[in-house]
Amino acid sequence: MLGFTVKTVLLGLLTIQGTLASIGQVPKQPTRTGSSSSLGSTGSGTSPHILPVRYADVVRSGSAASLADEKTIENAVTVYNALVTVIRDVVLKAKLTPIGGTEGVSYIESCAEHKAKATKGADTKTGMYTIWPTGKVLDGPKQVWCDMDTAGGGWTVFQRRGYGTITRSSAEKFNKNWREYKVGFGNVLNDYWLGNDAIVAMGARCTNELYVTLTYFDDTVKSATYSNFTLGPESDNYRLHLTGFTTGQAGDIFEKKHDGLVFNTPDRDTADKCATETKSGWWFVNKASKGWCAYVNLNAELKDKATDVDGMTWRYSKLLSGYTAPAIKMAEMKIRPKCPPA
Template identity: 30%
Template sequence: MKPLCVLLLLLGLCSAAAAEGLPAPSNPVTNAPILPPDAPGQGKSRFAMLDDVRLLANGLLQLGQSLREFVHKTKAQINDIFEKLNIFDRSFYQLSVVTSEIKEEEEELKKTTTFLKVNNEEIRNLSLEINSKIDGILQERSQLQTKVGGLEEKLKGLSQSMAPADQIQEMTALKDVIESQERTITDLLTAVRGQNEQLNYQSSKIKSLEDKLNFDPFQETAEKPPNSQSDPPSVLHYLPEISTNGSMNSSDLPMDCSEIFNQGQRNSGVYAIKPNQSKPFNVFCEMSSDGGAVVIQRREDGSVDFDQTWEKYKKGFGDLQQEFWLGLEKIYAIARQREYMMHIQLEDWKQETRSIAYLFTLDGPATDFTLHLTHLRGNLTDAMSNHTGMRFSTKDRDNDNHEDSNCARNYTGGWWFNACGDTNLNGRYLWLKSRGRSLRRKAIYWKPGREISYTLKSTKISMQPAPRRH
């Protein structure tokens, strides 16, 4: 721009000098006078003026080229800026969407926390009420023992005074009734203590969940932390050989839930059964139009930690009214009686429920409860047939086909793993769908073949007699 201004200034001075008759200005470089282009009789000055015009034209051409290059560079820079602005707009929009989702999840977690606090208060009140009832029962037991001692002394005195035989028999029967009542009270105390322990366990789980929600309300996976320091109380113990009323022998109990259904029962709930060559125990019977089925596993809220040892999976753990594993010994005792059908029902986080049925048998403890399956029917893609012939595995007893890994330890929970298989219904309970593959494989999942695996909201495994083949 500066050379152009100088040339224009020189041309203006030349024109002014020619018009006013002033001496022409000199060239600042050569100090030669600059003549106007139409000065008469001065050809050299005219040619000099043409040289200046050429210089001016060349300068203008160079200036134009520079301006054109500058314009192209400026356009490229502006386009780059526009692209960056578009990227920024998209990123800002995505950030706004994620922020709104996080706010919605925060509101849901706040509602859940409030609900759990209310439940915690109710559980605490129930625990206090149960403790007071236990104290009352203990006092009644002490009084009853005192009365029993007094009756024993009276019986001794009466026997020494040669009381009539009918009175002695009556007193003996009275003593038996009192002893039966004492056993009933003992069993009741055991059951009440078990319920109290269960309530305390639930309260501690809710408290730990509240602490987790208060500490990190934006956590996406929201995994319910298991309490690895304390085992959940088991209510799946075997029953005594004689019922609490002292009148019915355990041999009169039905062998499974189908017999209870055939006896006229139509309400689902906890019943006592006695399979052949086994001690009696309680099971949860699910009654439907198809008959009665024994529920052997249920997951619904993550209240029970399923990452347990071999001994726990053999005996059973959990609460028959909520989450539980019936126990390999009890499942084997039922399955060895006749041909049974295993029914698996799964629910995902979209509230979609699907099921599948297998004809199955279970070998005994000598083979680590080897499973044998034959697919029958269902609207769920088969993911268990390749587990047939597998022994049961836990974190402290590795029976899977994976030589370099312990599937039960890596993916948590006991199962019939097959290096490491396409499904694990005893895995870690996650409250929301996880995006991480490693965490998803440790959860309750069902992955048929090459299909995408997905975590589950609830599971239920039951067994009932297989239909007769014609």
């Protein structure tokens, strides 16, 4: 059954690639180093991947598409990505599932577990990995970016903004609805949100540390770390639980002003319509009493220059002069469990 499935899907991939190639629109599939989620490692530390593609990247990589071709490209990309997902799941389950089934079997839940359980000579470099946030194969895997270098490594990145995009305007938009934030969206190689359900699951067994990295338009990099980060369940609107600011030049304003707040999206907005105004999903403060929607919002719009101060925000106190919010060029949020792997 497994062989039939793999064969069928591979034939499907080849068919779709042929369709795109016929109109000169096939992008070169990238390769990554440092990933344990490849579908066939070379054994040299460089692992080729079958990766999803984006419509914009496909069109940009080939010759100009005619109007007649555009629908063909769009349909082909949709089917291609669906087949990529199937083949990934089939191969990963085949590699990781022992004879006798999946009952009682645990799967790697975080980047920290990848790092801790790596055998001698295993690849633990920063890169794209596969995790099962709930530890159960039937709940499905997630592709994530693992930071294996910062502060001891083992960080699972659940949010990235401004990374690896050709232009700011073509970057992943974070103006998404409740369900999209629930399940996750974006491209792990560029900008993405892991998904609120996955973030909740990763804090179910024990609390996480949070590490935030901010890059400004003058290329200054600042960080903030917290010792306790978890999200409440969807029934409690993914309430933010954040305490224990420890260090970082960015300073703490996130815990002081946002701990205990619930998550909102444009389709499930606050009375102040903050999610709609900022075109993002986030844990918003009371605009009526504070004068703005958030002291921190790293899901707000990407901006092009330092003077655009209404995009990503990390306001910090500056003595008696109030709060300043220099424009942020890139942001990354990542977590690491405080308990050892199961």
